[in-house]
Amino acid sequence: MTTSSDVEPGPRTFATTRRTVLAAGLAAAVVPGARAAPARTLTVAAFPLVDQIVKDAIPQWSKRHPDVAINVVMRQYDDHHTAMTTALSTAVYLPDVMALEASYVGKFSDGGGLSDLLQPRYDIGRHRARFVAYAYDQAINRKGQVVAAPTDIGPGTMLYRQDLLDRAGVAAADMQPSWDAYVDAGIRIKKATGANLIGNVRTFKDLMIRGGLRKGQGIYFDSDSNVLVDTPRFHRAFELSLRMRRNHLEGHLETWTNEWAEGFRRNMTATELGGSWMVGQMANWVAPATKGLWRATQLPESTWVSYGGTYYAIPRDSDPAKKALAWELIEMMTLDPSRQLAALETQDAFPALLAAQDDPLIDEPQPFLGGQRARELWREAARHITATAVHKQAKFAEDAVNAALDSVLDDGMPISQALSDVARLLELRAKR
Structure with a gap:
C-alpha cells in the first residue's frame, strides 16, 4: 500500500x-x-x-x-x-x-x-x-x-512558428548564424506578420549570457567569486536587447503569465527560447491549439546551453x-x-x-512539432553542453542584472553605466 x-x-x-x-x-x-x-x-x-x-x-x-x-x-x-x-x-x-x-x-x-x-x-x-x-x-x-x-x-532550444516564418519569407536557417541574424529575422517577421519575435526580451538576454562559457565557469561569477558582469558577453546581450526593444520585437509579456500564454494562442509570438521541456508546457497548457504549427531548432550562434x-x-x-x-x-x-x-x-x-x-523513443516524431524528430536535436545539444558553476549569489545576481536591463530599456540608462553599477553591487555581495 x-x-x-x-x-x-x-x-x-x-x-x-x-x-x-x-x-x-x-x-x-x-x-x-x-x-x-x-x-x-x-x-x-x-x-x-x-x-x-x-x-x-x-x-x-x-x-x-x-x-x-x-x-x-x-x-x-x-x-x-x-x-x-x-x-x-x-x-x-x-x-x-x-x-x-x-x-x-x-x-x-x-x-x-x-x-x-x-x-x-x-x-x-x-x-x-x-x-x-x-x-x-x-x-x-x-x-x-x-x-x-x-x-x-533542459537542453537549450529555439521554438519557432513555421507558418509565421513562411509568411515573412524567413527560413529557420536565416536565424542560425548569429544572435544578430536572429534579431534581423525578427524585424522581417514583424513587418510581414505583425507578430513579435519573442514575448519577453529577458528570455533572449538569459540565453545570450549563457553562451560561450568555459567548463566550470559561472554566468555571473568565476570560481574565485570575481564578478563577470561588466564584460563583452553582457554588453553584447544588452546591446541586442536594446535593438530588439527599439524595433518593437518583444511583447512586454511577463513569462508564465496568462498574457504571455495568450501571445502564443493569438499567433502574436513567433519564437520562444528555453529548455526542451518548453514543448511539453506549450502542448499541455500554454497553447495546445497551436499543435503542428511549431518547429524546433538549435539556438543561434551554436549556443549550447542548459536551461x-x-x-x-x-x-x-x-x-x-x-x-x-x-x-x-x-x-x-x-x-x-x-x-x-x-x-x-x-x-x-x-x-x-x-x-x-x-532509446528509440528519442527518434519518434513529435505531433506538437508537426512530426519533427526534435528530441534528436536535444540529444545532440546535451552532448555539447558543459557544466556551469552556480555561485551562491547567482539568484541575487540574476535579479540585479534584470534590474539593470530594465534601467537601460525603460529609463534610457547607458549600457556601460548600468553594467558598471551592477558589477560594483555584486562585488559587495560576491563573498558573503
Whole structure:
C-alpha cells in the first residue's frame, strides 16, 4: 500500500499516532484479507510535474517495498525551494528525498545541508559515466562532493512558428548564424506578420549570457567569486536587447503569465527560447491549439546551453534509518531507463541518463512539432553542453542584472553605466 499527498506535512507526519495504529489493527481484524498499513513512510518533497513523475513510480516501488509508503509533498516551484531552504537551515520537517531545480543545486551545494552522494553508502561515482557529463558535473561542489543526482535536463532550444516564418519569407536557417541574424529575422517577421519575435526580451538576454562559457565557469561569477558582469558577453546581450526593444520585437509579456500564454494562442509570438521541456508546457497548457504549427531548432550562434533540469538530493540531517531507502528510490528514478522514459513520455522530462537517450523513443516524431524528430536535436545539444558553476549569489545576481536591463530599456540608462553599477553591487555581495 502506498499513499501520496499534496498537503504540507504537519508535526506528526513522520510519527504514527497510537490512534492510527489501533485503527489500522481494527481494520485488519474486521475486513477479511485486509493488508496491514505500511510500516514506514518515505517522504519526497517536489514541485509540479516532478511530483507526478514520482507518483507514477509508486507502483514499481510498491513491488519492491510493499511495507514502505511514498508520501509526495508538492508545493509550487518558489514555495518548494523556499521550504527546502528553511528545512535545510533548521533541520525541521526535512523530507527523506528532495527534488531541486538545477539552479538551486548550486545554491545549496556548499551549505553542508545535503548528503555527499560519493559516500560509500551511496557511491554515485560508480555511475558517473551513465549520466550526461555536464549534468553530473553540475552537482559537484567546491569540496568535490556530489550533492545531488540528475534526473532530467533542459537542453537549450529555439521554438519557432513555421507558418509565421513562411509568411515573412524567413527560413529557420536565416536565424542560425548569429544572435544578430536572429534579431534581423525578427524585424522581417514583424513587418510581414505583425507578430513579435519573442514575448519577453529577458528570455533572449538569459540565453545570450549563457553562451560561450568555459567548463566550470559561472554566468555571473568565476570560481574565485570575481564578478563577470561588466564584460563583452553582457554588453553584447544588452546591446541586442536594446535593438530588439527599439524595433518593437518583444511583447512586454511577463513569462508564465496568462498574457504571455495568450501571445502564443493569438499567433502574436513567433519564437520562444528555453529548455526542451518548453514543448511539453506549450502542448499541455500554454497553447495546445497551436499543435503542428511549431518547429524546433538549435539556438543561434551554436549556443549550447542548459536551461533548467531536476535533481534528487538527500538532506544530511534527515532520518538516518531511511537514508538507504531514500537512495534506492533515487537510483530507481535516475538510473532505471524505464522510469526515465516514462517521465519523458508523460511530462517531456528529457532524460539525464545516457541509456535512455539512446532509446528509440528519442527518434519518434513529435505531433506538437508537426512530426519533427526534435528530441534528436536535444540529444545532440546535451552532448555539447558543459557544466556551469552556480555561485551562491547567482539568484541575487540574476535579479540585479534584470534590474539593470530594465534601467537601460525603460529609463534610457547607458549600457556601460548600468553594467558598471551592477558589477560594483555584486562585488559587495560576491563573498558573503
